[in-house]
Amino acid sequence: MTRPLARVLIDALADHGAHEVFGIPGDFALPFFRHLERAADRLPLYTLAHEPGVGFAADAAARWHAGLGVACVTYGAGALNMVNPIAGAFSEKSPVVVISGAPGVNESARGLLLHHQAKTLDSQLRVYREITCDQAVLDDPQRAPAEIARVLRSCREQSRPVYIEIPRDQVDVPCAPVDPLPPTPVEAAAVDACADEVLARLDRADRPVLLVGVEVRRFGLEARVADLATRLGIPVATTFMGRGLLAESAAPLVGTYMGLAGRPEVRTVVEESDGLLMLGVLMSDTNFGVSGERVDPRATMLAADRSVRVGFHVYPGVPLADLIDALLARAPGPGAGRAAPVLPAQPDPPRGLIADDAPVHPRDIAAGVNDLFAETGPMPVAADMGDCLFTAMDMVQTPLVAPGYYATMGFGVPAGMGVAAASGRRPLILVGDGAFQMTGWELATCARHGWAPIVVVFNNASWEMLRTFQPEGRYNDLDVLPFARLAAGLGGRGYSVSTRAELAAALREARADTSRFQLLDVAIARGEISDTLARFVAAIKQANRPLGTR
Template sequence: GFAGDAAARYSSTLGVAAVTYGAGAFNMVNGGGGLTRESPCRHFRGRARRRAMRCCCTTRPHADTQSSVQGDHRRTARLTTRPRPRGDRPRARGRPRLSRPVYLEIPRNMVNAEVEPVGDDPAWPVDRDALAACADEVLAAMRSATSPVLMVCVEVRRYGLEAKVAELAQRLGVPVVTTFMGRGLLADAPTPPLGTYIGVAGDAEITRLVEESDGLFLLGAILSDTNFAVSQRKIDLRKTIHAFDRAVTLGYHTYADIPLDGLVDALLERLPPSDRTTRGKEPHAYPTGLQADGEPIAPMDIARAVNDRVRAGQEPLLIAADMGDCLFTAMDMIDAGLMAPGYYAGMGFGVPAGIGAQCVSGGKRILTVVGDGAFQMTGWELGNCRRLGIDPIVILFNNASWEMLRTFQPESAFNDLDDW
């Protein structure tokens, strides 16, 4: 599940994960969190035989177990064994275009059953007058603001809009930052973002820029604790422009059915080309200069070592990070993109994510940053690398501890790991 999720997120196309009936489905619970991350991954899961589900008491607990896992996909498409009317099928197929996970459940005695062909999805209707009015109002709000800021998040990547959004930022001439979950966006833009907004835990100047803005444009931003819970001062969303999930909200009203790509195109049509650079502070300065001083290695030392490699002329790498110290250390690394479990839904993302991403990267190497606890869970997936012909770089934080669990229950000895 983690590998399919990462492949979908990296390529902005369909990823696929297939698991067995029963216990295998539980391994997909965390991958199913792609609904909130807008990851277009298709999950194929087995289930009991059609007849067995109705008559055998020994299979009933397993059916209930499978249903509990399906709950993670209840807001996505669910394909059952019963034929659906033709009109329902495009709805399931359209989920990838909306950058959402798709759930396909296959009874184990119907693996070879024939499936009727499904036609192309109908085009989503767009009210051109509403789109034009929305674009005009967004531009008016940005132009009237004394301190406008553009904040980009995951939908910009999911819908393949990074190049257009980079051009939009240059034409607007406003400072650009990313959300925590959007870290790594626009890394190849002529004028990259100033940094990542992490509230009190991040760059004080970026925090001030965002929280004091009277024209904050949240482009494709997920409103979540991960992105905004650590704000130093509460951001009044009524004074922002929020474009997300085919809707644009300004103040107290919302334009519905406004696709993000349509909005970006409409804004570009209204703005002349510009060669001016983005206003604002200098881009975030990453830590460099690892010193061989004989002291114990700290997480920031790892970031310095990676950044020194880039400063020496090596290309930045795409980073797949697990949660905890790994994730926050990766935030201080120069990268060509960052994938991580920003929702903290579970551990073990790093290694399989690096494998999935490199499989669809066109030969680019991936840097995986993982702790020893998460490595015990999924690190053994590295055994597949030779067969797949890939060679990810893995940095293991071997601190002999379930550090994420220790944060919540520091007195418990079961958080200790051996130095294995």
């Protein structure tokens, strides 16, 4: 039985775990969008205002679902405008399916340049080869089902973006359905040998520790990792990028490892471990650039990117999920392993915002949000890059999406909207004023889709995180824009906040009004940064490794 190629692709996306589509139409994509609208019962379509927002929203939805996010745009001006978000998704292992409309198969026959074309008609495809793990051009309906199946399997197994181009004259061509491919074969003996060696090392260790990173969430392994840690009696730390992992489990968490920038107790647990097993950890400078080189990769065990390294031994082709299942099969039952680890005392996150006329410091925002969560329960958080993300480290553990490694600005607002669509929950969005000027205008689409996030803008009229690394220069100064007054024009409600009393009142009112988005424009004096960012900057300067955003 055949169906139009567009509908075959939509069904395949849903069958492979996609839940919704984010997009912006354009002439080369209009035929495909017609089918998307008709198939809203399978994949709801959320249109946004600008292609970067589409990419960030699809990325955040993929992170939330631990499954496919989908971004659909037009050729050239649309897809090339989305390169930065997809590069970030590739770097941070987020499985986004990029679907781009394209010129018809025979449209170049007249020898004319086509609008939206860059250098050549396949320039866009070549660009996306650099930032996706697999690609397909659906210019032959006979080959299309196999191409779609291969690319979607790659997206799921590698947890990285893929690219599908569909010429506009192929959208309605009859096509056979897609049969999902079985998982790539895994050598069971290699998994068994790897699990045996890992457990032997953990058993010999006096101070074993699990350090968990983003792949644990990408592949939906949080519950299994929590079970493994509990049965082995091993403490668990998360990386900076993995903040919020296992937040809703009973695993023996010690906190977030941030090297010299983090809590000394957590640093001691991780860096003095003689049996450090890193599960799904990205070996990036943001995770380990402030470690003072105390974590020696040669003396650790690392499972990531479908391989496992145990000291100098490498087991290729061993997916993280397979390793964890093998370890669970060998782990003792509850209470039969090591005694429960003695965990360092975790300081209570700041609470009890003092509602006075003092100016607002980032730690006051953390305290106010923690007070809010104590009353409403934790909300999912989407944070942009900058001090808003470092301030999130002082908030209670809650699911968090943020560009912790790729460190792009502009992620927060559209990512929060992606979380709203994916979760059905009201998100909290943390964003700096510089990043808000890039993508904050996406809030205008909230009313159309029924989203009502709470948005906290850290407004210091500055690219403040960049200023911490290079204080001189007026290029870090930004104009003071009336974000609170602009909120009403975008369909929301705004609050101008300059004191702690105003912050407390605004959070209270924002919590109560669920009919529209709530924007808190919080004035923060230049130079006032969170304690966590201050430690991070000091550690980077000590290590002489410049880091920043954008």
